[in-house]
Amino acid sequence: MDIKLSAAGRRFNQEWIFRDISYTFAGGQKYAILGPNGSGKSTLLSLILGNLSPSEGEVSYSADGIAIPEAEWYRQSSFAAPYLDLVEEFTLQETIAFHFKFKDLIPGLNLRAVLDLLGLSRSEDKALKYFSSGMKQRTKLALACCTDAPLLLLDEPTSNLDVQGVSWYQDLIAQFAAKKMVIIGSNQENEYKFCDHHLQISDYK
Numbered sequence: 001m002d003i004k005l006s007a008a009g010r011r012f013n014q015e016w017i018f019r020d021i022s023y024t025f026a027g028g029q030k031y032a033i034l035g036p037n038g039s040g041k042s043t044l045l046s047l048i049l050g051n052l053s054p055s056e057g058e059v060s061y062s063a064d065g066i067a068i069p070e071a072e073w074y075r076q077s078s079f080a081a082p083y084l085d086l087v088e089e090f091t092l093q094e095t096i097a098f099h100f101k102f103k104d105l106i107p108g109l110n111l112r113a114v115l116d117l118l119g120l121s122r123s124e125d126k127a128l129k130y131f132s133s134g135m136k137q138r139t140k141l142a143l144a145c146c147t148d149a150p151l152l153l154l155d156e157p158t159s160n161l162d163v164q165g166v167s168w169y170q171d172l173i174a175q176f177a178a179k180k181m182v183i184i185g186s187n188q189e190n191e192y193k194f195c196d197h198h199l200q201i202s203d204y205k
C-alpha cells in the first residue's frame with residue numbers, strides 16, 4: 001500500500017500549519033515526522049490517517065496502483081497517541097477484547113498473548129482508570145502494534161514511558177513492525193532511530 005500527499009496543506013483559521021507537502025509513503029518503509037512542539041506533526045498524522053481533511057491539496061491511498069476509497073482507510077491502519085482516549089471503565093482484558101472486535105490480530109497471536117506481551121497480567125482485571133499514564137501508553141502501543149494492518153502510525157510513542165518502557169517499545173517494534181509501513185511523529189531520537197526516512201515539518205512552512 002502507498003499513501004500519497006499531493007501539494008497538501010492544512011490551516012486552522014487563518015494560520016497555515018504546513019503547505020505544499022508532496023510526498024509518497026511506500027509500503028513497508030519506516031518514516032519519522034520531525035519538528036519541535038507545536039510544529040504540526042500530530043496535524044500531519046491526522047491528515048495521513050484521514051481524521052482531518054487537507055485545507056488544500058490531496059491525500060490518497062492506493063494498493064497495486066488502485067485507489068482505496070476513503071471509507072476503507074481506517075481498515076489499513078492502527079494508531080497510538082498519548083491524546084487518544086481509552087474507555088476508562090473497561091478492565092485491561094475488556095480493553096484488549098474490545099479493540100480486537102473491530103481490528104484483526106496479527107496471525108499467530110491471540111488475546112492472551114497480547115496480555116502477556118504487555119507484562120501487566122497482574123492488572124488484567126483492573127479498570128484502566130486506575131492505570132498509571134505509562135501503563136496506559138503501553139496498552140495503546142501493544143494494541144496498535146498487534147493489529148494486522150499495513151500501516152502503523154505512532155505519535156510520541158515513548159511519552160510517559162520509563163527506561164524499561166522505552167526498551168520494551170523498541171522490542172515491540174522489532175517484533176511486530178518489520179513488514180509494516182511505520183510513521184512516527186516524534187522529536188526524540190530513541191523513538192525513531194529505526195526509521196530510514198525523515199520528514200521535517202519546518203521544510204513545509
Ligand SMILES: Nc1ncnc2c1ncn2[C@@H]1O[C@H](COP(=O)(O)OP(=O)(O)OP(=O)(O)O)[C@@H](O)[C@H]1O
Nearest residue numbers: 012013017035036037038039040041042043044185
Ligand atoms: N483543532 C485545532 N484548532 C486550532 N489550532 C489547532 C488545532 N489543532 C492544532 N492546532 C494548532 O496547530 C499547530 C500544530 O499543532 P500539532 O499538535 O500538530 O503540533 P505537534 O508538532 O504535534 O506538537 P507537539 O510536539 O507539542 O505534540 C499548533 O499551533 C496548534 O495550536
